[in-house]
Amino acid sequence: MSKNIYDAIIVGGGFAGLSAAVALSVRGARVIVLEARPRLGGRATSYRDPATGELVDNGQHVIFGCYQETLSFLKVIGTKDRINLQPNLYVNYIDRDNHPIRFQCPYLLPPFHLIAGLLEFERISFRERCSGLRMVKPIHRARQDAKNDTCADLVKEHETVREWLIRYGQGPRLRELLWEPLALAALNQRADYASALSFVHVLAKLCGSNPSDSLIGIPSCPLEQFYAEPARVFIESCGGTVLTTTPAKVIVTNRQLKRVETARDQFIAPAVIAAVPWFSFGQLFRDQPFSLSRMFYSATKIDSVPIVTVNLWFERPVLDEPFVGLIGRTMQWAFEKRSTFVDGGVCLSLVSSGANDVIHLSNRSFIKLALSELRSALPRTRGIRLLHAMTIRERRATFSLSSHESKRPTVDTEVNGLFLAGDWIKTGLPSTIESAVASGHNAAESVYKMLAS
Secondary structure, eight states: OEEEEOSEEEEOOSHHHHHHHHHHHHTTOOEEEEOSSSSSOTTSOEEEOTTTOOEEESSOOOEETTOHHHHHHHHHHTOGGGEEEOSSOEEEEEOTTSOEEEEEOOSOSTTHHHHHHHHTOTTSOHHHHHHGGGGHHHHHHHHHTTTOSOOTTTSOTTOBHHHHHHHTTOOHHHIIIIIHHHHHHHHSSOTTTBBHHHHHHHHHHHTOSSGGGGOEEEESSOHIIIIIHHHHHHHHHTTOEEESSOOOEEEEETTEEEEEEOSSEEEEOSEEEEOOOTTTGGGGBSSOOGGGHHHHHHHHTOOEEEEEEEEEEESSOOOSSSEEEETTSSSOEEEEEEOSSSTTOEEEEEEESSGGGTTTSOHHHHHHHHHHHHHHHOGGGGGSOEEEEEEEEEEEEEEOOBTTOOOOOOSBOSSBTEEEOSTTSSSSSOSSHHHHHHHHHHHHHHHHHHHHO
């Protein structure tokens, strides 16, 4: 085996690993990224659909205006302009009775934009709209204490999102149309199960000091072109190396980092960033070091939550807006993108978050269910010809954020020179792109400080 010496080795080529590698490359460090899969991207990746020939994402991802770490990363690799960001916050829904509803906030300083949006919210009684104003104070307090991981004065121990919303006087209709869909989309778990603490952190970010913080952005291209390959190009332009189809093992002896081995090579560096998911962490080491035993145990206690996406190709556009919420249905959101499969056609991605109860359904059953719910919610789609359909299952899309959430590890470890990155690392955020990138930047900062000392 040949020896290769670098300043830092990053194991894992998703948002966390690539953002860490880019941040170190900017500072002149020579890095190598080792990704086990054939494609970069981890749990936010693209692949080519054999039937249409199109690049298809493994799930629909959105970028909020408050994702400062993510936006900074995209700016460095030159793809920040590949986000279609709303001019002002609005969300269109179809409720259980197939009535269209629009929640829209004017471009005002928070929390005034939220107040204005709530007062104009359709199909909700005036009394219940006014009850939404009770959220202004806790959101403001959460913003002031955004770095506090306990928020003990705002959230009770083991309190769920629904319990917290009820305690702050939010009525059933407002919960159904606004708060609980937001919680499900952000946390990938139902409001009667997800941790209120995590939801409070999300609200604090979305209702930041800038009116753009709550705006919703959708990548204008597949994730491979959005960040994965541009990050590779940037890293390699700085003298770094990116290898795919390269499973790696980290070798540790007595709390000392020794090397990283692959099937053909071994790599040496004073620092290694383990940017792999919680469910892969234990398999990253040839021999699990005793000094990390507590971390291994914690990782095994983290439950996974699935997301299922059904992609439907239609001969012409279906939606009037880029996306719509489908209240009270298995497929909670629908996103429309242009398709190159047929002239004038579109690909509609219907998303089922927190899909534990339906993950067992066959692909055919999922497609039938998605199509049925779509045509029920939007009757006009019954006359639009379906060209192709396929289902994508991410069984371990996110980690569980139950009210009994396991303690998440920090970037630093008990092994000298070994650092962690990933959305499951302690960032104060749920399992999101922003959490992954923030952890990557934090790990890169720790590595840089170590190299400079």
